[in-house]
Amino acid sequence: MRPSPTEAVRAIAVAGLLAGASTARLPAQSGSDLTNSGAVFLLLPVGAQGVGMGQVGVTLQGRGEDVFWNPAGLATMAQAEFNLNSANLVAGPSTAITLFVPRRGIGVFGAGVYLVDYGEIPAVQDSTGTVLGNISARNVEYLASFATSVAGAVTVGLTYKLVQFEVNCAGLCPGFPNGSDAITHAFDVGTQVTLGAGGAFRFGAVVKDIGFKLQVNNADQADPLPARLVLGAVYRIDFHPRAPAGGAELAVPDSGATRLAEALDRVDLRVAADVDRPWDNSAPPQMRIGIDLGYRDLIRLRSGYAFTRQGLSGPSVGMGVHSGSIALDFARTFVSGTDLLAANPTFISFSLVF
Numbered sequence: 001m002r003p004s005p006t007e008a009v010r011a012i013a014v015a016g017l018l019a020g021a022s023t024a025r026l027p028a029q030s031g032s033d034l035t036n037s038g039a040v041f042l043l044l045p046v047g048a049q050g051v052g053m054g055q056v057g058v059t060l061q062g063r064g065e066d067v068f069w070n071p072a073g074l075a076t077m078a079q080a081e082f083n084l085n086s087a088n089l090v091a092g093p094s095t096a097i098t099l100f101v102p103r104r105g106i107g108v109f110g111a112g113v114y115l116v117d118y119g120e121i122p123a124v125q126d127s128t129g130t131v132l133g134n135i136s137a138r139n140v141e142y143l144a145s146f147a148t149s150v151a152g153a154v155t156v157g158l159t160y161k162l163v164q165f166e167v168n169c170a171g172l173c174p175g176f177p178n179g180s181d182a183i184t185h186a187f188d189v190g191t192q193v194t195l196g197a198g199g200a201f202r203f204g205a206v207v208k209d210i211g212f213k214l215q216v217n218n219a220d221q222a223d224p225l226p227a228r229l230v231l232g233a234v235y236r237i238d239f240h241p242r243a244p245a246g247g248a249e250l251a252v253p254d255s256g257a258t259r260l261a262e263a264l265d266r267v268d269l270r271v272a273a274d275v276d277r278p279w280d281n282s283a284p285p286q287m288r289i290g291i292d293l294g295y296r297d298l299i300r301l302r303s304g305y306a307f308t309r310q311g312l313s314g315p316s317v318g319m320g321v322h323s324g325s326i327a328l329d330f331a332r333t334f335v336s337g338t339d340l341l342a343a344n345p346t347f348i349s350f351s352l353v354f
Helices: 005-015 048-052 064-068 071-076 256-264
Strands: 081-089 092-103 107-125 131-149 154-171 180-195 201-211 228-238 267-278 286-295 299-307 314-323 326-333 346-353
Touching (some): 048 299, 048 326, 064 071, 064 081, 064 092, 064 107, 071 107, 071 131, 071 154, 071 180, 071 201, 299 326
Antiparallel strands (some): 081 092, 081 346, 107 131, 131 154, 154 180, 201 228, 228 267, 267 286, 299 314, 314 326
């Protein structure tokens, strides 16, 4: 039985490989554990800051990568920022580029593009093993975002997405669409609320990828987007130096204890957790937990664990450094046996503030 073009396209997007047709075949991987929906690449995490914390991101704020976790986090950006994110997938690298500009008294505007390029896959004749042609495919997501503060401690954000899937063939590729583009539209809508002394507690919520089905061939074969609801919270613990009994100051100028106390005054620990579920309640909730320890924003150490499906479950570690107008973040997840990511993928994020 020849699979529909939609099924073939989905197999590329999910596993980076196409399912076989009756006259030509491609190496295939099992996708039985994957969500059966169009544009599954939207489930892949983007941004080393959130990935390093176990893919916890709904409460992140002040950075360009927030657009991929919760657009409400963009509202706290005080300066314009260019952001570049990359990761290694099972079939090749993914790249995301964003630019955000705040406008005083209005909010933060921005745009970006997210590309997952699956490279070329040979179409092979069943009977002889002869390569008939090469199939290339890629997912592209174009973004436009706006975020603002509506009540001091409350921020909201909206992202519009133009989601595109492209398939091209060089040579003969029986049963597969050549030069076809599948296009759909989606939205992310999120909010964050900051509470407590110094804003120590923050709650976030976002509805992601609400939109139209991805139609590759015809309406009957259109695939729904992986829409989902994500809720999360983060609590920040500041390591302030402890005052001596009676409130008197410790009169030991320039001592090692004093310098240590001053250093600890700039150290904080952030403990966060996210819970998400499909918008249509078709699967049970998934949970992610993470921690972020650092000296202000100069250096951050992160770790976490994602209790998820789709082959994205497992621990992760990460770190970030910030010097002047440049920030660089790294993260690595320890997952295996997945059709979506290479084993133990590395995520890198670069930010330039101006």
